[in-house]
Amino acid sequence: MDVASFLQQCGIGITSGGFLGLIAVGYTLVYGTVGLIHFAHGDVVMLGGCLSLAILSFLVPVPVDPLTGCLVVVLAAACSGLFCGCLNICIDQFVYRPLRNAPPLSPLVSTIGVSFVLMNVGLIWIGPTDRAFPEIFLETTRSVGGFSIAMADLLVLVIVVPAVLCLYVLLRQTRFGRSLRSIAAITRVTARSGEAGKLVIATFFLSGFLGGVASVAAGVHATTINYQMGHQMGLYALTAAVLGGIGSVPGAIVGGLIVGLIRAISVAFLGPRWAIASVFLVLIIFLAFRPQGIFGKSKTRGGQR
């Protein structure tokens, strides 16, 4: 394998890592505020993909030029993001909120229940087979300086990079972002209403929004969606969130990039069958050396209680 194709493979890995990171941020945000692993997040993203498939099929029945294409995709991403955000809020309010004070593993079962329900909805919506994303651009690749970049990857970058930048601005500069970070740093939010409650709603919306945006990127990148895509991507994204240190947003993004890279490299060298195994092996080895993830906080050893 020569250097050029290796680099190209890395490029693919990083672009897929971008949207994996966005989904991972969704998991991390919810965990940081409510202390719950929101297993249904992957399926929410999948439904966002279904919606964006419908929108794109409607708006772009034939391939168009790059500019219109980008605009359409951004529009689809925004709609999908809104949809997923609202869906996430509904799930939280109807299913998770009554269980805030439940014994520790019970909300997990509800998450799984929601995941099954959403997966079934996806099954009914788009059927049991893969559905292809419409071709958006007339030209599929473009060569830049000797490398050929797929337009699909370029599109993914167009979606992912602004999303990450906006996220960064949101978390660092705004009041909402600051309170989110301070909550995550100190305690878990268990109150049902009031300021903390509003924060929880906002968190769920944000994680859903990012997931919806990521779903469009994922669909463009993989060119197909499937009703089980939620589980598969969710698994990678959750691994990424854990690798980066669950509860830490920059960790989730970095973890996503790393997971995407590992996946692409293992596909290149070992074949696509071993991708998930290599990702998990890397995770296990990494956690043996640094159990809190990349940016996670180490276990506090305080006797005070």
Next chain:
Amino acid sequence: MTHRENTKVSEGAVLSPDIPLLSIDRLTVQSGGIPLIDELELDVSAGSSVAIIDSGRGSKAALLDAICGLRSASSGSVRLDGRRLKQGFSAKTFWGVLFTGILVGLLCAAAAVDIDRLWLAVVKRGLVVDEPFTPANFGRRLRSYFRAELAIDRLAGNWRIVTADGREVLAVRRDLSEARELRNQMQAAVTARRTGPGVVPDITDLVGDANEPQRELLLDETTLDRLAAGKRRIRFRGWSAFICGLFLGVGMSLAIWQRGRRSPEVAARAGVARTFRSPRNFPAMTVFENILVTVEQGIYRKSSAWWPHINKANCIERTEELIRSVGLIDQSFSFASDLTRYEQRCLGIARGLAMDPRILLIDEPADGMNTQQQHALAGILKDVCKGVLTLVVTSAGNDPVALICDRTVHLSPH
């Protein structure tokens, strides 16, 4: 920073001339940059009792945490019987690390030599050519795989000559003995090429015959070279993967061991027992079970066998004795979470005693108790522990419990 400690010895104390059981040497514990304990020096001899008094918050618990390993000190040391409370690098650790390394190495090597194909070559192919599965055959096939020799396979009635891993088909014949002979010739050529790169073996009758109905691959120079290099390739892969895996495994287990060195279990095994200010008993276990589990763990701790035998009757007897000594006999079978605060504290002390420890650290026993309860606790401690066990009691002020101790140490505030 000034030395924060001054010792005030109360009358009637007997200072034992032995080596101190617990020796704290220039201990500093910080919390977020603020030193809670600063360069503390303290010696506690066996059988004596010390009360540590400090009106401020946090330092007392921090001290006890540091002694029993729940919190790491920024500098200084704590020694029990002259030895630091850290898990040493014993022979058991060494073998464990080595074993893990070898295991991970084997796994990596198995992946590198493609265990799937190995299984095919060693187990399944024998069946195909109807060879009985004896250890000798097994060994032979294993060796030939690692020498990257050619083998005979069968597909749809034809006999094929393949590379050991089954990836490449070199020739096809209908008759088994003909295939065997051809294989031997090819293998001889490959072995000859392997021994000397410049050797040009006689391969004239291995080149394909135009009259043959099945066209076969020519055993030309490049193929020959590739086959000859097969043995070195597979051995290189196997060994390099094994060594990488070995290092990885050793590294991982050392990292994990390193993290667990100074943990509360180590201190507990050395004989340090501790109670907590807000009682940490096992809430959904009964009083009886709480103490029973501690007694059992005490026995595990003392015996060095891997799976020590526990005499159930003895344990139950000891548990009852302990419950009686703290006066909880009526609540033996209620859940620990149902007890009052005073009773929970008694339970905590009983659990501490159940460990059969060498030193008992009691964290603010008088906290939240009324005078009567404080006297009761003091009575319990005096009857059961004093003189027999080494005690370290922390307290916010001079309360009855602290007064039973031989010595008092004040941690002076900033």
Next chain:
Amino acid sequence: MLALAPWFYPALAGGLGGQMTSVLIICIAALGLNVMVGFTGFLHLGIASFFGLGGLFLAILTVPMNPLEIGFLPAVFVSVGLTAAIGTLLGSPTLRLRGEYLAIVTLGFGEVVRVLFLNLENVTGGTQGLGPIPPPGSGIFVTGIDLGREFVVDSRWFYYLSLIALFVVVLLVRVLEKSALGRAWIAVREEPLAAATIGISATKVRLSAFTIAAAIAGLAGCLSVASIGTTGDPNAFGFNRSVAILCAVIIGGLGSIPGTLVGVTILFGFDIVVIPSVDSWMQRIQGQVFDVSLFTLGSWRLALVGIALIVVMRFRPIGLIPSRRFAAEFQESKQ
């Protein structure tokens, strides 16, 4: 709480017997999971992989394609032993992690095993699996009847075999619960800090629970594979199966043996038995009334299971038959 529910099932032959057998087998696996999650309090998302490994080892050891072909009972022992060993190996580096990380690691291990199943085709048979697996007792003749043939012909035999195995496992878990080890497990779950200060090495205790859970799941896997006849589709041993068993355990009530059995029976019985029956009933009715089948229950299967999970957790978060301890803990945390 000797609430060993009386399993007086009438003798069932035919298809329903086969389904009941698989429910029983999953009960066994769920008990293993209960040891890990219920007693010791650690989330284990990959139990189905040990289930699959047990079946795989049994298949490798007994299938006629492989030269090893040893009898059923020794093969079961070896498989369970190997599965337990793998459990120990996986557990040792990972059990020091915090709860959530451990969950992901078990999840990952489950996926890795699934991928290994699929890809090591010569060892595991890939997507087709290894088979046919000779039934237990083949070659053993009792009063002139080949036991092995009996197993294949009448599904009741496997049913009774599974029932006996379940009984044994229930006894085993009960004995463990009351032993010193069981108390140590519960202590580590309730107050890991306090447990550490009395000298319980949390890692060793968790490791023992993990190994035992792996061994029990391996036993269930052996039985399952023997009753089906092949190892079958490796995707059946993946995350979905693990999660389903976990949900069954939690719904039934963590840490309680009768709860686990009830949970599995309800969840899997619902899925395997009730839905197809109701579906065929609905088909018939629709056929009579509308002359065409409009609404198939089968395609909403996932959603129904999901809704069932949500509803049960909403109204009885502690589980259907919670153990006394969990009820007490829940009360305590509510205050």
